[in-house]
Amino acid sequence: MKCDDIKNELYFYIRNEIDLTTKKEIENHIEKCSECRKLLNEFSKTLNIIDKSIIEMPSKNWNYFAEKTVAGIHHRKIFGFLKPAIVFAVSLLVFTISYKYYKYRSVQQTTSLTETEELVSYLSDFDIPELSQ
Numbered sequence: 846m847k848c849d850d851i852k853n854e855l856y857f858y859i860r861n862e863i864d865l866t867t868k869k870e871i872e873n874h875i876e877k878c879s880e881c882r883k884l885l886n887e888f889s890k891t892l893n894i895i896d897k898s899i900i901e902m903p904s905k906n907w908n909y910f911a912e913k914t915v916a917g918i919h920h921r922k923i924f925g926f927l928k929p930a931i932v933f934a935v936s937l938l939v940f941t942i943s944y945k946y947y948k949y950r951s952v953q954q955t956t957s958l959t960e961t962e963e964l965v966s967y968l969s970d971f972d973i974p975e976l977s978q
């Protein structure tokens with residue numbers, strides 16, 4: 846038996862759903878092959894965990910449950926990817942708005958200053974003494 850064959854039979858070996866000849870073959874291989882031995886250990890550990898936490902499957906709404914689970918995973922993936930992008934977009938928006946507001950304000954100040962200057966020079970033509978003080 847090759848390593849690939851062992852991998853395919855490991856589940857049945859752990860579950861003891863295997864004929865004695867194959868079982869012997871696997872045991873012989875595992876004795877010699879450390880890689881398959883490691884795989885067997887990990888595999889039986891995993892199966893143990895699964896066996897211990899027997900999850901009751903909802904028989905009636907199974908499809909609905911599965912769809913919701915898959916959708917949840919999918920959603921988390923998309924949101925997980927989008928989260929930094931959203932944060933970046935929001936800070937960019939805040940920056941743009943405050944920059945525009947700042948520019949708008951400075952333009953307004955400049956305009957009013959020009960208007961005042963024009964008004965002063967216009968009024969100076971009339972030689973009003975209060976203005977020259």
Ligand SMILES: [Zn+2]
Nearest residue numbers: 848878880881
């Ligand atoms: Zn092997």
